[in-house]
Amino acid sequence: MSDSFRAMMITDVEGKPKAGFADITQADLPEHEVLVEIAYSTLNYKDGLALSGKGRIARRRPMVAGIDLAGTVVESASPDWVPGDKVVVNGWGLSETEWGGYSRYQRLKPQWLTRLPEEFTAQQAMAIGTAGYTAALCVDALERWGAIRPGGGEVLVTGAAGGVGSTAISLLAAKGYTVTAATGRPETHDYLAGLGASGFVARADLAEPGGALQKEHWAGAVDSVGSTTLANVLAQTSYGGAVAACGLAGGMDLPASVAPHILRGIALLGIDSVMAPQDRRARAWALLAAHLDKAKLDTIARVEPMSNLPQLAEDIVAGRIRGRVVIDVTG
Numbered sequence: 001m002s003d004s005f006r007a008m009m010i011t012d013v014e015g016k017p018k019a020g021f022a023d024i025t026q027a028d029l030p031e032h033e034v035l036v037e038i039a040y041s042t043l044n045y046k047d048g049l050a051l052s053g054k055g056r057i058a059r060r061r062p063m064v065a066g067i068d069l070a071g072t073v074v075e076s077a078s079p080d081w082v083p084g085d086k087v088v089v090n091g092w093g094l095s096e097t098e099w100g101g102y103s104r105y106q107r108l109k110p111q112w113l114t115r116l117p118e119e120f121t122a123q124q125a126m127a128i129g130t131a132g133y134t135a136a137l138c139v140d141a142l143e144r145w146g147a148i149r150p151g152g153g154e155v156l157v158t159g160a161a162g163g164v165g166s167t168a169i170s171l172l173a174a175k176g177y178t179v180t181a182a183t184g185r186p187e188t189h190d191y192l193a194g195l196g197a198s199g200f201v202a203r204a205d206l207a208e209p210g211g212a213l214q215k216e217h218w219a220g221a222v223d224s225v226g227s228t229t230l231a232n233v234l235a236q237t238s239y240g241g242a243v244a245a246c247g248l249a250g251g252m253d254l255p256a257s258v259a260p261h262i263l264r265g266i267a268l269l270g271i272d273s274v275m276a277p278q279d280r281r282a283r284a285w286a287l288l289a290a291h292l293d294k295a296k297l298d299t300i301a302r303v304e305p306m307s308n309l310p311q312l313a314e315d316i317v318a319g320r321i322r323g324r325v326v327i328d329v330t331g
Contacts (some may be wrong), residue, residue: 008065008102008309010050010058010095017058019051019065019310030099032107035075036087039122041066041101042129043304043312043325044163045249050095051313059096066327067094068129069101070122078110086116090130090281091274102306104329114281117289126326127301128288131163134273136284138164138222138244139171141269147242150176153219156233157181158206159249160197161188163324164224166300167292169195172222174291180218182206182229188322195296206232207250212257213264220244227251234260234268242267300324305331 004023011018026035049055050065058065073085081087092112094100099107116125142148148155155172159165160181172179173196181192184203192200206229216238223230224247233243234256245268260266276284301324304312308331315321 005104006306007104008051008306010061010063010065012061017050017053017056017061019053019313024103026105029105029107032109033077034073034081034108034110034113036069036071036089036106036108036113037074038069038071038101038104038106038329040070040126040303041306041327041329042068042126042131043309043316043321043327044068044130045247045316047095048313048316051309052317054317057096063095064099064101064103064106065095066101066103067091067096068126069094069106070116070125073113074105076110080110081113086122087113088116088122088125088285089113090133091276093274102309102327102329111278114278114285117285119289119294123303123326124294124297127297127324128167128292129163129324129326130273131324132167132288132292133281133284134246134271135164135167135171135222136287137271137273137276137280138168138246139175140280140283140287141244141271142220142222142242145242145267145269147240147267148177148220152177153238153241154178154180154199154217156201156218156221157197158203158221158229158233159183159224159247160192161185161322162224162249164222164246166192166195166323168222169197170293170296170300171287171291172196174293191299191322194299203229209255210235212259216264223247225250227253228255230254231256234266237264237266239264240266242269244269244271246271246273301326303328307331
């Protein structure tokens with residue numbers, strides 16, 4: 001098939017990564033075993049860094065950007081996949097070391113593909129995307145650790161109005177947890193309450209350095225901010241609790257003390273969505289299929305054409321995006 005299609009490419013311009021649209025064909029795609037026709041991708045914070053040039057995400061170039069995709073298998077040299085299979089791909093180095101989802105077609109390794117649960121359409125899967133899938137990994141980790149239980153203590157979600165936070169709140173509330181949302185945007189309170197948040201904490205209250213051990217508040221927490229915010233959350237977590245950390249929007253540093261861990265038995269659970277093994281991915285997507293209110297996906301997400309990616313990338317890095325943005329790769 002020689003017909004060209006548009007992709008969002010990151011190339012080298014005077015030694016620096018530069019994003020822009022390019023016309024490519026299937027012959028330009030990597031030589032992997034499964035060809036997928038992509039219906040939708042999504043916009044994550046990492047995508048924003050890659051496209052805006054504010055982060056060196058693409059470690060080799062040229063690179064098709066986009067860390068997520070959902071679509072249909074059209075060709076397969078793998079016995080695990082046949083044409084017509086509905087699939088979703090999150091992470092696995094897409095847009096960093098492997099060509100990603102901002103394209104009409106992509107060739108992928110069979111082990112990267114996860115079967116799309118029948119409960120979701122491709123558009124809904126990308127409304128969830130890596131952010132929602134990561135939120136599910138966090139909730140799964142907290143429950144498997146035994147730190148939280150429905151009807152128990154409050155669960156804090158930082159970065160609450162973002163993609164991870166929005167889905168985490170919705171999942172936790174649907175499972176019967178009491179959820180407190182930490183956000184720096186009071187105008188999102190109604191939106192977050194609609195997702196299931198029953199209380200709010202100002203982002204600024206967690207952003208300033210605090211004591212190594214503070215008043216106990218949270219049975220557990222989902223943190224996508226890192227840095228001082230994460231240090232304060234750990235210091236405020238109740239005895240035997242746990243914090244699932246999955247992001248670094250506030251910085252990669254962790255100015256924390258060992259005190260919460262050895263005096264209160266607090267666990268810090270690191271959540272990696274990129275290289276997570278398939279059993280964890282399957283549990284996360286099963287959790288989403290069983291408990292995520294699909295009607296709320298319309299509240300969490302909006303669809304934008306791929307042509308709007310340059311401005312959307314600037315917006316998400318600047319903190320102007322609420323919830324999820326689904327990318328229609330045909331637009």
